[in-house]
Amino acid sequence: MTTRDAARLLAAFASGALFAAGLVLGGMTQPAKIVGFLDVAGRWDPSLALVMGGAVATYAVAFRLTRRRARPLLADGFVLPTRRDIDARLIAGAALFGVGWGLAGYCPGPALASLAAGAEQAVCFVAAMLIGMAIFDLLEPTLVRAPSPQDTRAPLASRR
Numbered sequence: 001m002t003t004r005d006a007a008r009l010l011a012a013f014a015s016g017a018l019f020a021a022g023l024v025l026g027g028m029t030q031p032a033k034i035v036g037f038l039d040v041a042g043r044w045d046p047s048l049a050l051v052m053g054g055a056v057a058t059y060a061v062a063f064r065l066t067r068r069r070a071r072p073l074l075a076d077g078f079v080l081p082t083r084r085d086i087d088a089r090l091i092a093g094a095a096l097f098g099v100g101w102g103l104a105g106y107c108p109g110p111a112l113a114s115l116a117a118g119a120e121q122a123v124c125f126v127a128a129m130l131i132g133m134a135i136f137d138l139l140e141p142t143l144v145r146a147p148s149p150q151d152t153r154a155p156l157a158s159r160r
Contacts, residue, residue, distance in 0.1 A: 008074045020113040026051035029114045031105025031121065038102050089143075100129075 027033045027048065036045035071077050101107045106114065106125045114122035 004074065011074055019109065020116065022055070023110045023113045024117070026055075029106075029110040029117070029119070034101065034105040034110075 023029050028051065033045060033048065036043060037048040039045075066072075066078075097107065104111075104121075104125050106122065108129060111122050111125045111129065115126050
């Protein structure tokens with residue numbers, strides 16, 4: 001393993017740990033809080049909107065600062081998605097995600113953070129999520145194929 005590879009792994013680990021800490025501190029790993037946020041017709045808890053707004057604002061500033069660089073610190077170049085269309089596959093995926101999030105109070109990131117913290121219900125959610133991913137992998141060849149990542153991503157320099 002090269003020094004650069006080790007630095008990439010360390011950066012990935014640190015980023016994941018920071019993300020997990022943010023999820024825990026923001027209450028995103030508490031299913032009851034998530035369901036309360038999604039219950040806009042009942043006892044709505046808007047506090048997670050502040051968490052999400054803070055995350056979006058932080059990312060917007062970081063993204064603008066990052067775009068000023070010629071290249072990333074630990075990669076040869078920036079790679080960003082170029083697709084901007086909304087198709088049936090995106091809508092179906094968003095709907096499935098929303099239903100799962102609303103029913104369980106977990107999405108993948110908080111579920112993994114909760115799993116690491118030993119939350120029992122996260123074990124069931126993550127197991128079901130992995131089974132769902134495996135089923136998708138089996139069925140995906142029969143579905144209408146979206147363009148490959150190479151077709152939908154372009155270097156940052158070409159987007160300026």
